[in-house]
Amino acid sequence: MSVEWQPVRQSRTHELVLRSIEERVFAGELKAGDRLPPERELAPVLGVSRSALREALRVLETIGVLVAQPGRGPDAGARIVRNPDDALGRLLRLHFALGSYSLQDVLEARIVLERSSFETAADHASSDDLEEAEELVRGMAEPGVGVSVFNDLDTRFHVLIARSSGNALTSTLTSAVRESVRPLILRALEGVEDWPATARALNAQHRALLALVREGRGAEAADLVEQHIRGLHGTLVDEPFGP
Known part of the structure; x- marks a missing residue:
């Protein structure tokens, strides 16, 4: 042969x-x-x-x-250098846009990461982290805050909590996953009928989340952040448009 x-x-x-x-x-x-x-x-x-x-x-x-x-x-x-956040965010955003991952995949990944982040942050967040988070929440509550600014502050709030948990990899992955759907979330927010009411409702959850982290009630913070993510991100899964 x-x-x-x-x-x-x-x-x-x-x-x-x-x-x-x-x-x-x-x-x-x-x-x-x-x-x-x-x-x-x-x-x-x-x-x-x-x-x-x-x-x-x-x-x-x-x-x-x-x-x-x-x-x-x-x-x-x-x-x-060590600069994984931007690199992973760019990579994940491209693969999401190419259809490598579905919105459902991203939703469930966000929930796993952020449940862990908020629960751990309740035990590890420093006073400086909590004060910075408070400033972000105040910024989202400013009268007349626009959708784009709100979306940016919202992203920073969630990434900050992940960073304050003390796990650098969780922080990087949270940032990358959140950034991958930032354009979709922005688009969804721009399409709501009553933006001021939506902003108030979302920020009421942010304030409640921050209070739970401050009080060390990690399990409750984890449950609330899942509800928070499924509330907006979950509606994107059912939308007919793609990335």
Whole structure:
């Protein structure tokens, strides 16, 4: 029986560069704050063209682990950073728009994450976190607050509570999931018949949630935030329009 040989799949050059940088991060040789050598030095060391190196650096910048500053000053060049929130939010938003996840998927993920966040925040939120949350709630209660501003403050409120829970990954995931449906939520709010009444009702829940967190009543806060999310986000699941 003859063997049918197939061409060996080769990695693209920039993928080899990515792998080399990843290996150094995993080995602890590169850490947040470290600078990479200039392109003119790094490219020949890696045995690749500067265009392949730039492509790899652009990928790393997109996923939030590198920032590149052009120029020749002391801040110029590529530096390793930790910026997962924006990167994960962008990635999830794109996959949601492409149909990788349904609104129902996002709804249930939000509920799991935020139930955990509010319950844990009741035990761990600092006074500074609670004061910042209070300011956000006051901002949402301002007379004449517009839908866009309200939506932004609403997002910040939920992400702040997740961050105050003390779990950085939960905070990042909450931010990414909330950002993925921000345009849909904004659209839904813009379509309500009585926006001032809707804003008051939503913010009454925000204020009640904050009070429960302040009083350490985590289980009740978890139940209320699920009700809060299903109230608005749940209606989006039944809407005929897509992202």
